[in-house]
Amino acid sequence: MDRTTQELFIEQVREHHAGLRGFVRALGVDPLWVDDVAQEAFIVAYNRLDEFDRERDFGAWLRGIARNLVINERRKDARRKRILSDNLTDVLLSSSSASDHEEEEIGDNGLAKLNALRACVADLPEKSLGLLRSRYEDENSAHDIADEFEMKAPAVRKALERVRISLRKCMEKRLEAGSAAGNA
């Protein structure tokens, strides 16, 4: 493997890790195992870099590898599975394509989405940020968060849902703005 190829790989890790993690999660992989599966996909890709056709989209190739890894998970015994459920993953896989031509495939521009989202999170009101951190950083359940913030659990769920919706809108807005700036 020559140096240029290795350089290419390092560049691709930087560009695709966020999108790949989102893609893996969208196939029903247990959140605790998302990074593990994504890393495995990178390692498989690295070991097979010689086979990669540079005319292809590297992100789509990576997603194809990850997709196969997830398919393999369905064959494992229940204790070793990294997916939430065979049935759910079957349904999610059935609508997933690793095709280079698939538009808007989850995982495309993942890093841009992540960075847009990071900026959006930074702008959140303090309480919303607190809820979000409690949920995603401390991995607390709605019940635990309710105790922490002196709220009712359904109210926490609703609040988190609202935060998620607002973050999604913010992210899309930022991506559109970035795209428009690029096109200008």
Next chain:
Amino acid sequence: MPEVMDLRLRAEELISEFLSGDSSEAILSELADLALKDASVAARIREELEFSEMLRQVVEDDVADSQALFVESKAAFAQSKDQLVEKACDGRINPAECNQLAKFLLNEPDEVATLKKSLAEDEWIRGAVSESRSEEAFIEALETRMWAETTRDHFVEDFQDRLEREISAEDEVDNIIEMPVSWTPTVLKMAAVAAAVAFCAFLMTQVGVNHLPASASVAMVTKSSPDVRWVGEHVPGSNGEVVVGPYELERGIVALKFANGGEMTVEGPALFEVKDNSTAHVHHGVAMARNEQSSPGITLKSNGLSVSEPVPLIGIDARSEFSTEAIVFEGDGGVCLDGGGCRSLFEFEAVKADRNRDRLVDIPYNPQPFLGGWELLSGVEKNLGSVRIEMPGTTIESTDREGEVQVFVENESFRPESDLEVDQVSTGHFASAELNPGQALQARGDLRSYLLQLWPTTGVDGEEVEASLTFDHEVVGLIYSSDRLTSSDTSVGTAIPHVGEEFNRERGLDLGRDEILLSDDRRTLNLKLKGGELEVDQIRVLVALN
């Protein structure tokens, strides 16, 4: 009557087909007709169906599981799609709820894309909010796995090279970030700029680690095999100094002495990281750690597990990408999985953290992979002849090492409870082992005891075996007389399995035949042993640790 018999025979055929899974509409229809005509056929069908159900329950699940699944399924059925989606996003969805969600999605295929989007967004929120799921954490973890799971890479070096180039462009990158309006034309480029900042931060950390001042030396290479080859930019100093950072040992074996007193061996090919003056992380390879009672000890970590309680002598085998093994050679301690879950590990016990590193599995005690490392840690260097340094736990009784001098570390460190009588040996010249009046051991303080043994060679009498051994510490006493060997067994704490009178009489060196030479500096012992067909040659070597 024959008609009834024919009917029942036909019914049996159909039941057989039905129970085998061939339940076509035609079969069921014909069976129904026959059951209407003959009540005994209906009874047979009921009986077989009932029995089949019992069989199904026995084979598939136990009844309790089935009941629990039923309760869960009932609860899942009562939930809305949104509730189930939320649980899926949270990762707290149970199998029954997953099934229910899958049913919703099968009925509403358009919702699949929405759910996938929600899950992906959830993942990105997690990445944006949680430090442990950050870009840096991901890349660092990937880098670690690259070290451990690829064999042909120079991933770390490439990252470091890249860093140097990116740091030189750091100012430029900073400017770009401060002026978002000047973001480069495509979204991809925008992403790359953002990534560069985060990536630089990650790589900066690496450089910070790699460029610590020389004063950060935390260990020394004390011994190494002749074939040692380090690769990469990060290698021990010419004086053996080891600083904090990652090391790649392509081949050979090295022993490191840490500042806190612990010792570690690593056998290549290996990738390991010295974290500080008491911690090492073995990403790939075979490593051993020896801790003295007086020192806090080395904390040894590897892929998926870590040694939670310092053990006098422990080994880690991290050569497989699928599992990591830990084995205790001396003393007791504990190991923990990275994801939680610890257990005690006693002397001569071994465990394996499996591929997912989510549980510890007992495995047979197999010290063979650690033989090379142990040769460096044992405190004895074989210079000449056929010598085998035996692993701890090897029984001092063997018949498959004929013609080979075995070296057993009987007791790593001890203080004799009573006066020890040793044989008289002059230094600097070969002399036959002779009957002698003996003398009291003069040395005080901590001792280590080795037992050297040459097992009788079947069918050969008088074959000479030569061996030369150099010890790390000064030899303060030699015991080769049968009676003194036997009387000192208890003092040194060794366990000779066959202490019968006959064996004891035949232990020790052959007086007048076997020759020994202890060098003037009392470090090197040369032996010329006339192997006998019947007697086992043994000599106990006591060295002073202080």
